[in-house]
Amino acid sequence: MNNFTRTALLLAPLMLSACHKKVTEPAPVVVAAAPAAAPAAAPATATGTTATDPAQMSEAQRELAEKQAALDYGTMEDTYMKDPKAQWAASAKASSTFGGEHPSDSNLAANVVGVVDGKTWTNNQQDIGFDSLELGYAKPVQATEVRLVVPAGDVTEAITKVELQDSDGKWNTAWSGISDVKHDRRGNRTWFVRTFPKTTYQVSAVKYTFANNIKHGYKEVDAAQLVGE
Ligand SMILES: [Ca+2]
Known part of the structure; x- marks a missing residue:
């Protein structure tokens, strides 16, 4: 009508x-x-819930849904990896490193440089204070997005601030707050992504702050992208 x-x-x-x-x-x-x-x-079951409720799915439906989620994750990650406007970190430094004064190579901030490879930086505190990870990029860009890749886990919940450094060395807050990015169980990594209006200045470094008490446990990061042109 x-x-x-x-x-x-x-x-x-x-x-x-x-x-x-x-x-x-x-x-x-x-x-x-x-x-x-x-x-x-939508067709309803005897209990009145729809067939998309995982608890009401048959084993075959559940398996299919899991495969679809895995495919969606794979497509998302492939798009990020091949993004022509994204660059991987060229340098990295952190406020702390697991092992303190004598960290092993397997925990250094330098492990965040370059593409995702399973090698990570690990901080030195599980639940006390704050840590930060600062990433430098080879080509300064007017940025629209940043992406931080962490191994399986809930590290993304501890991130409280993302700052962008302009060519004068000044840090500008692109985002701060309580992170809503949870462990992405569709794949082996979680991508923490923050999108914002294109910066008027050229960004050459990005700094992430972790509040260790928000999510207890060591914080690990594999790689980081800066997106812009
Ligand atoms: Ca890495």
């Missing part, structure tokens, strides 16, 4: 009572079309 018909239907009794001499077209013909949209609802 189009809007005009609906309005005409609603107004019909009023018009009839207000103006006895005018008789509009017979209402019952229009009314008959109304229920057509009703039966289009």
Whole structure:
């Protein structure tokens, strides 16, 4: 039923009572079309929930949904990896490193440089204070997005601030707050992504702040992208 018909239907009794001499077209013909949209609802189970509820899915449906989620994750990650406007960190330094004064190579901030490779930086505190990871990029760009790749885990929940450094060395806050990015169980990594209006200045470094008490445990990061042109 189009809007005009609906309005005409609603107004019909009023018009009839207000103006006895005018008789509009017979209402019952229009009314008959109304229920057509009703039966289009999703099929419901005996308990009243729809078939997309994981608890109500058959094993085959669940397996299919898991494969679809894995495919979606793979497509997302492939798009990020091949993004022509993205560059990987060229240098990295951190406020702390697991092992303190004598960290092993397997925990150094330098492991965040370059493409995702499974090698990570690990901080030195599980639940005390704050840590930061600063990443330098070879080509300064007007940035629109940053991406931080962490191994499986909930590290992304501890991130509280993202800052961008301009060519004068000044740090500008691109985002701060409580992170809503949780462990992405569709794949082996979680991508922490923050998008913002294109910066008016050239960005050459990005700094992430971790509040260690928000999510207890050591914080690990594999790689980081800066997006812009
Ligand atoms: Ca790495």
